[in-house]
Amino acid sequence: MAARVLTVAQDGTGDFCTVQEAIDVVALGNTCRTVIRVSPGVYKQPLYVPKTKNFITLAGLSPEDTVLTWHNTASKIDHHQASRLIGTGTFGCGSTIVEGEDFIAENITFENSAPEQGSGQAVAIRVTADRCAFYNCRFLGWQDTLYLHYGKQYLRDCYIEGSVDFIFGNSTALLEHCHIHCKSAGFITAQSRKSSQELTGYVFLRCVITGNGGTSYTYLGRPWGPFGRVVYAYTYMDACIKQAGWNNWGKTENERTACFYEYRCFGPGSCPLKRVTWARELIDEEAEQFLVHTFIDPDPGNPWLAQRMAIRIPFCA
Template identity: 85%
Template sequence: MASRVVTVSQDGTTGDFRTVQEAIDMVPLCNTCRTVIRVAPGVYRQPVYVPKTKNLITLAGICPENTILTWNNTATKIEHHQASRVIGTGTFGCGSVIVEGEDFIAENITFENSSPEGSGQAVAIRVTADRCAFYNCRFLGWQDTLYLHYGKQYLKDCYIEGSVDFIFGNSTAILEHCHIHCKSQGFITAQSRKSSQETTGYVFLRCVITGNGGNSYTYLGRPWGPFGRVVFAYTYMDACIKHGGWNNWGKTENERSACFYEYRCFGPGSCPAKRVTWCRELINEEAEQFLAHSFVDPDPQRPWLALRMALKIPYSA
């Protein structure tokens, strides 16, 4: 079945809808064909919710710098058109955008939480959905910017900024060719794998990490769950990364269970000899499982990512 295309424009003259939420609300419940929502340039100031009952939605902008979805909720202050019993409370419910519908795609969109530094947890987007992909998107905020909570996600050519735990959750994700920017001291990741049996984790593949010009002020990550798993491979790290690299979140017992790996990274922040003793520099055979797209697309009989024109995109697109 062919996909349906609708448009959003704030002035109402060139689009089918004035807000992104109105376009999402139009999508039929339990839909089986993709709806492409083309978003005209503009700053859209309202929270956005994609419910579990609405899958196969694409949000497509023209340029992420001028197509911005923004709101300013925090874990302690949530204003939303949905009730807390629907979206949750605290960090879980404060996302400017909350995606719970599967097979979601975004391209050329900025997701922002505009709360100022020091506001505490302030999520730009929470993704609680399987098989979601983001291309050339920006994720802006300070603490807890990108909440990859559940499911499998693929991010390509994206920009993610923040300070404390700004990529966090317990999904299975590959972030490829992404730019990670550390605005102030803190931790890039807080992955929350609960047991060694879980297959979740974050893989940063051929990424770039930049800072604000300072030296040795941020960690690559800390384990939100005791078995938190994060891999940085072929990634440039500038001098903002602390020599020790990783933090145990104040619990020495996490050092026995956390799976923090690096592989062939480079730059002034890549210091294998000075890293904490409980992280690992992978050898070739160990790294293979993390370097292939099968990390997020493990079933060859039912793949969800397809290769078209040298770009991995969801089959459903």
């Protein structure tokens, strides 16, 4: 079935003037890929992709020129949707909230423009949906920038910045060839796996971690849930990463259950011999499961990620 294409332009030359208007016309229970082409501009509006509005693609020309931004914080939410739909607190404060499955974004910036001082949690995007993919996108904020809450997600060639817990949640996510930028002291990840039976976790594969020029001021992560699982593999770490690497969130009991791993990372922030004793370097056999797309796409009979990668190029040409 051919994709349906909608266009958004603030100057009135598209089908719609706002991105939310385009999302609103997609039917609940949608089964047809709907591509929303977003013309360059800064779109200041909270966005919500509801449950069952599946198979939506947001496509821009470049992330620098196509910015979706809003300023909600956990303590102050201004949204066109009722709180009973989007939630409250950190859960409901995303500038963009995606709950429709099989979502794709390419060449888009997702931003929470709330200032660092006094804002606290301020999510740029919350993803509570399965089989979602982001290509060449930017995620901008300070605390809690990227909320990968639930489902399976793939991010490639993306830029993510923040300070405290700025990649967090309990999804199963693979971030490949991404640039992670630490704006100030804090923690990159806060993964919230709650039991050893859950298959969730974050894998950073062939990524780059940079900071603002300081030395040893940021942790690779801390466990929001007691079994939090994060893997950095073949990743460059600059000097902003603390030598200890990982933080137990003030709970020594987390040290017995958190699964924090590194594999063949490099750079001045990669210090395997100086890491906390309860995190470790993987051996080759242990690392294999985290180095392939099957970590987020385990069903060879229905490979969702291969399908996403096959359809993305024509839609953004």
